[in-house]
Amino acid sequence: MAVTVCASPAAAVAGVQDGSTVLIGGFGMAGMPVALIEALIDQGARELTVVSNNAGNGDTGLAALLAARRVRKVVCSFPRQADSWVFEGLHRAGEVKLDLVPQGTLAERMRAAGAGIGAFFCPTGVGTPLAEGRETREIDGRTHVLEYALRGDVALIGAHKADRVGNLVYRKTARNFGPVMATAATTTVVQVSQVVEVGELDPESVVTPGIYVDRVVVA
Amino acid sequence: MAVTVCASPAAAVAGVQDGSTVLIGGFGMAGMPVALIEALIDQGARELTVVSNNAGNGDTGLAALLAARRVRKVVCSFPRQADSWVFEGLHRAGEVKLDLVPQGTLAERMRAAGAGIGAFFCPTGVGTPLAEGRETREIDGRTHVLEYALRGDVALIGAHKADRVGNLVYRKTARNFGPVMATAATTTVVQVSQVVEVGELDPESVVTPGIYVDRVVVA
Amino acid sequence: MSTGSGPLDKHDLAALVARDIPAGAYVNLGIGLPTLVADHLPPGSGVVLHTENGMLGMGPAAHGDQVDPDLTNAGKVPVTELPGAAYFHQADSFAMVRGGHLDVCVLGAFQVSAGGDLANWHTGAPDATPAVGGAMDLAIGAKRVFVVMELFAKDGSPKLVPSCTYPLTGVGCVSRVYTDLAVFDLGQDGVVVREVFGTTTDELAARLDVPLTAALVP
Amino acid sequence: MSTGSGPLDKHDLAALVARDIPAGAYVNLGIGLPTLVADHLPPGSGVVLHTENGMLGMGPAAHGDQVDPDLTNAGKVPVTELPGAAYFHQADSFAMVRGGHLDVCVLGAFQVSAGGDLANWHTGAPDATPAVGGAMDLAIGAKRVFVVMELFAKDGSPKLVPSCTYPLTGVGCVSRVYTDLAVFDLGQDGVVVREVFGTTTDELAARLDVPLTAALVP
Numbered sequence: 001m002a003v004t005v006c007a008s009p010a011a012a013v014a015g016v017q018d019g020s021t022v023l024i025g026g027f028g029m030a031g032m033p034v035a036l037i038e039a040l041i042d043q044g045a046r047e048l049t050v051v052s053n054n055a056g057n058g059d060t061g062l063a064a065l066l067a068a069r070r071v072r073k074v075v076c077s078f079p080r081q082a083d084s085w086v087f088e089g090l091h092r093a094g095e096v097k098l099d100l101v102p103q104g105t106l107a108e109r110m111r112a113a114g115a116g117i118g119a120f121f122c123p124t125g126v127g128t129p130l131a132e133g134r135e136t137r138e139i140d141g142r143t144h145v146l147e148y149a150l151r152g153d154v155a156l157i158g159a160h161k162a163d164r165v166g167n168l169v170y171r172k173t174a175r176n177f178g179p180v181m182a183t184a185a186t187t188t189v190v191q192v193s194q195v196v197e198v199g200e201l202d203p204e205s206v207v208t209p210g211i212y213v214d215r216v217v218v219a
Numbered sequence: 220m221a222v223t224v225c226a227s228p229a230a231a232v233a234g235v236q237d238g239s240t241v242l243i244g245g246f247g248m249a250g251m252p253v254a255l256i257e258a259l260i261d262q263g264a265r266e267l268t269v270v271s272n273n274a275g276n277g278d279t280g281l282a283a284l285l286a287a288r289r290v291r292k293v294v295c296s297f298p299r300q301a302d303s304w305v306f307e308g309l310h311r312a313g314e315v316k317l318d319l320v321p322q323g324t325l326a327e328r329m330r331a332a333g334a335g336i337g338a339f340f341c342p343t344g345v346g347t348p349l350a351e352g353r354e355t356r357e358i359d360g361r362t363h364v365l366e367y368a369l370r371g372d373v374a375l376i377g378a379h380k381a382d383r384v385g386n387l388v389y390r391k392t393a394r395n396f397g398p399v400m401a402t403a404a405t406t407t408v409v410q411v412s413q414v415v416e417v418g419e420l421d422p423e424s425v426v427t428p429g430i431y432v433d434r435v436v437v438a
Numbered sequence: 439m440s441t442g443s444g445p446l447d448k449h450d451l452a453a454l455v456a457r458d459i460p461a462g463a464y465v466n467l468g469i470g471l472p473t474l475v476a477d478h479l480p481p482g483s484g485v486v487l488h489t490e491n492g493m494l495g496m497g498p499a500a501h502g503d504q505v506d507p508d509l510t511n512a513g514k515v516p517v518t519e520l521p522g523a524a525y526f527h528q529a530d531s532f533a534m535v536r537g538g539h540l541d542v543c544v545l546g547a548f549q550v551s552a553g554g555d556l557a558n559w560h561t562g563a564p565d566a567t568p569a570v571g572g573a574m575d576l577a578i579g580a581k582r583v584f585v586v587m588e589l590f591a592k593d594g595s596p597k598l599v600p601s602c603t604y605p606l607t608g609v610g611c612v613s614r615v616y617t618d619l620a621v622f623d624l625g626q627d628g629v630v631v632r633e634v635f636g637t638t639t640d641e642l643a644a645r646l647d648v649p650l651t652a653a654l655v656p
Numbered sequence: 657m658s659t660g661s662g663p664l665d666k667h668d669l670a671a672l673v674a675r676d677i678p679a680g681a682y683v684n685l686g687i688g689l690p691t692l693v694a695d696h697l698p699p700g701s702g703v704v705l706h707t708e709n710g711m712l713g714m715g716p717a718a719h720g721d722q723v724d725p726d727l728t729n730a731g732k733v734p735v736t737e738l739p740g741a742a743y744f745h746q747a748d749s750f751a752m753v754r755g756g757h758l759d760v761c762v763l764g765a766f767q768v769s770a771g772g773d774l775a776n777w778h779t780g781a782p783d784a785t786p787a788v789g790g791a792m793d794l795a796i797g798a799k800r801v802f803v804v805m806e807l808f809a810k811d812g813s814p815k816l817v818p819s820c821t822y823p824l825t826g827v828g829c830v831s832r833v834y835t836d837l838a839v840f841d842l843g844q845d846g847v848v849v850r851e852v853f854g855t856t857t858d859e860l861a862a863r864l865d866v867p868l869t870a871a872l873v874p
Contacts, residue, residue: 001460001462001541002461002462028728030727031726077790079785081732081787088785091785092785100788101788102792103750103789104708104746104753105792106746107747107750108754113537115327115537116533116538117536118341118358119339120336120337121337121338122335123337123754123797124754124792125792126796126827128823128827129823129824140368164522167524171726172422172743173709173726173743175743175744176746179747183537183539198521199522203391203493203495203522204424204525205423205424206524207423209494210522211464211486211494212539220682246510249514250508297570298567298568299569303567310567317567321570321573321574322532322570323528323533325528326528326531326532327532327536332755333755334754335755335797341536342536342578343574343579345609346606346609347609384713391508391519392489392493392525393507394526395528398529399527402757417739417740418739422741422742422743425742428712428752429712429740429742430752430757
C-alpha cells in the first residue's frame with residue numbers, strides 16, 4: 001500500500017513492538033540508517049532480535065542500541081571488528097546471544113523470505129561448525145545444507161533517494177543489504193538523503209520498487 | 220573471463236553442441252534474440268532442449284528453430300498463443316516434448332542455477348497437476364514443493380546496450396528473462412542494439428554485470 | 439447490498455471489482471475480463487498495476503505512436519508507462535508475486551470451488567496444449583485473489599462448484615468471486631452472497647450445488 | 657621453477673600470486689595479505705576485482721578527496737571505482753560468488769590441509785568472538801581458490817597440515833597455496849611443490865607433516 005513520507009525519524013519508527021525482529025541495513029557504516037536506529041532507541045522497543053551484517057561500530061548506531069540493552073539476539077555474519085567493543089563485551093557477558101550466519105547465506109535467507117521461498121539447499125558452510133547437525137542433501141554430486149527463510153517484522157535501511165511512491169536508488173556500495181531487507185520485512189522504513197517527485201527517477205534504474213517501502217524519512 | 224564482441228551472429232553462436240540446453244530470452248517478441256536464433260538454425264546444432272517462456276510465435280525465431288526440427292524438448296510456461304501453430308503441431312504429433320513449468324518457478328529455477336542454490340522449496344503449484352508426485356514439505360504452516368536449479372549450456376538473450384566489458388542494460392519489459400538466463404548458462408551470448416565504450420554505462424544502472432556475459436553481437 | 443435490474447455486463451462487472459480495490463493498492467490484473475478493471479479505477483486512486491513480465495506502474499494500452507515492442511503487458515499487448523514506474527527481471531517480478539507483496543490479484547476462471555480452489559489454466563482436454571504462464575504464482579502469491587467470471591458456462595453448468603473438475607491452479611486461494619449474477623465471499627463462513635444482480639439468493643441456491651449464506655445487510 | 661635467494665616477503669608473495677592470475681579474470685581478494693595482490697596486477701591485464709559488499713570493477717584504495725563513505729571494500733577501507741564498474745546488492749553479490757562466476761579468489765588462512773580444506777575464520781579459542789563474513793561463501797564459490805600465507809606460524813608450527821585443527825571454512829576447496837617458502841598445488845596428485853624460495857623440497861618435507869611431491873620441471 002501507499003508510502004508515508006514521515007516528518008521525523010521518530011514518526012518513521014513509531015509502533016515497533018517489543019520482541020520484534022528488526023533487519024538493519026549497512027555494511028560497516030556504509031548504508032547504515034543511523035538516524036533510524038537512534039530514533040528506535042528513543043522509541044524504546046525491547047527484547048529485539050537484530051539482523052545485520054555487523055554488530056555495531058564504536059558507540060553510535062547499532063552499538064548504542066546494544067549498549068541500551070534493547071537487543072536479545074544478534075543474527076549477523078561479522079560481529080568482530082576493530083571497534084565492536086560494545087557487542088563483544090555484552091556477548092562475552094552472556095547478555096546478547098549471537099547467531100552467526102555466513103554473509104551470503106544471510107542475504108539469501110532474507111531474499112527467500114521476500115520471494116516466498118520457504119527454504120533452500122545451499123553449499124556454503126557444509127562440513128564446517130556452522131552447518132553442524134543441520135539437514136543436508138547431495139544434489140548434483142555436491143552436498144548442500146538446508147537454509148530457511150529469514151523474515152523481519154521491521155526493516156530499517158538507508159538509501160540515497162526516494163520518490164513519493166517509495167521507489168529507491170542507492171549510492172555505490174552503500175546499496176549492500178538495503179534492497180534485500182526491504183523485501184523481507186512486514187514494514188520497511190527508509191532513511192534517505194532526498195525525496196524527489198514522482199517521475200524524477202528513471203524507471204530502468206530503480207533498485208527497490210515502492211511496493212517494498214512503507215515509510216520514508218529524510219535524515 | 221573477458222567478453223568477445225563478435226562480428227556476426229554466426230560467430231556469436233559458433234560451437235553450440237548437439238544435445239545442448241539452450242536458454243532463450245524474450246517474452247513473446249519483447250527481448251527475443253531473433254538474429255541469434257536464426258544464426259543457431261544456420262549453425263545446425265540438433266537435439267536441443269530449449270528453455271524459454273513461450274514456444275515460438277509465427278514462423279520466425281524460435282518457431283523456425285522448431286520447424287527445422289532442431290528441438291527435442293521445450294521447457295516453458297506458456298506454449299499456447301494465438302500464433303504458436305508450429306509448436307502445437309509438432310507437440311501434437313509427438314515430435315517435441317513439453318515440460319511445463321509455472322513462469323515464476325521457471326525464472327527462479329534458473330536464478331538458483333546462477334546463484335549456486337541446488338534446490339528450493341516453493342509454494343507455487345502445490346495441489347495442482349504440475350506438482351503431482353513431487354517431494355513436498357510443510358514449512359511455516361504452508362506446503363512447498365521442491366524445485367531444482369535449471370542450468371543452460373548456452374543462453375541466447377537480447378539486451379539494449381552492452382559496453383566493451385559486457386555490462387548490459389535493457390529496455391522496458393524486454394528485460395524479462397535476460398538477466399536471469401545470463402547467470403544460469405555456461406556461455407551467455409547477447410544480441411544488443413549498440414556496443415558502447417567502457418565508462419558510458421552508469422555503474423548504478425547496470426542490470427547484468429559483464430561477469431555473466433561471454434559474447435556480444437550487434438544485430 | 440445493491441440489486442440492479444438484471445445481470446451485469448462485463449463493463450459493470452469490471453467497475454464493481456474496481457470499486458473494491460483500495461486506494462494505493464498494488465494490483466495484478468489477469469488477461470481478458472480482469473484487464474477491463476483498469477478502465478474503472480478512479481483517477482487519483484494511486485492504485486499501481488503490476489504486470490508479471492516485469493513492471494510496476496503500467497499505464498493503459500498503447501495506441502498509434504505510443505506502441506513500443508519493448509513495452510507490453512502479460513498478454514503481450516502494447517501498453518504505456520506511468521510516472522513512478524519501475525522495471526525488473528522475471529526472477530524479481532515473481533519474487534514480488536510469490537512473496538506476498540501484491541495486495542490484490544484479479545483473475546479469470548473456468549471454475550472456483552466453495553473452498554476457494556481455482557481452476558483457470560487448463561480444461562483438461564487431452565488434445566489441448568497446456569499453458570500456465572504466471573497463473574499459479576499469482577494464485578498463491580497475492581494477499582487477496584479476486585476471481586471475475588460469468589457464473590454459468592455457455593452450456594449452463596455452474597462455474598462455482600463444490601469441487602473443481604478441471605485441473606487446479608491453486609488450492610484455497612480465492613477469497614472473492616465477482617460474477618454477472620452475484621458477488622460471493624469465500625472463507626471460513628462458507629460461501630456468502632454479498633450482492634445479487636437481477637436474481638435472488640434463493641434462486642441462486644436452486645441453481646448452484648454449493649450451500650449459500652446471504653450476507654447480513656450492513 | 658624459480659628459486660630466489662631466500663624466503664619471499666609479503667610484496668614478493670603478492671607479486672607471485674598476481675603473476676598467476678589470467679588476463680581478464682574476475683577476482684576476489686580477501687582482507688589483509690591478499691589485498692596486496694591488486695598492486696601487482698600488470699596495467700592492461702583486464703583483471704576485474706569483485707568486492708563482496710557489492711561491486712565489480714573496484715579500483716585502488718581511496719586517498720584524500722577520493723574518500724567516499726559510501727564506497728568501501730569488504731574490509732571497510734575506502735576504495736575507488738574503475739570505468740566499467742557495476743554495483744549490486746548483497747543477494748546478487750553472493751549469488752555471483754556462490755554460483756561459481758568468479759575465476760579466482762585469493763584468501764588468507766590459519767591452516768590449509770593437504771586435501772584442500774581451509775581454516776581461516778576462527779581460531780577455535782572459546783573466548784574469541786567468532787566472525788565469518790563472506791569467507792565460507794568465497795571458499796566454496798570461486799572456480800579456483802588460492803591461499804596466500806606464511807608457511808609456518810609464529811610458534812613454528814606448520815600451517816599446511818595433514819588435517820586442520822582449527823574450525824573449517826570449507827572442505828576441499830583450496831587448489832593452490834602461496835607461501836613465503838614455497839608454492840604448493842593441492843589436488844589428485846597430493847601436495848605438489850611448484851616452486852621453493854631459499855629452501856628445498858627435501859628441507860620442507862622434513863618440516864611438514866604432509867607428503868610432498870616435487871613438480872616436474874617443465
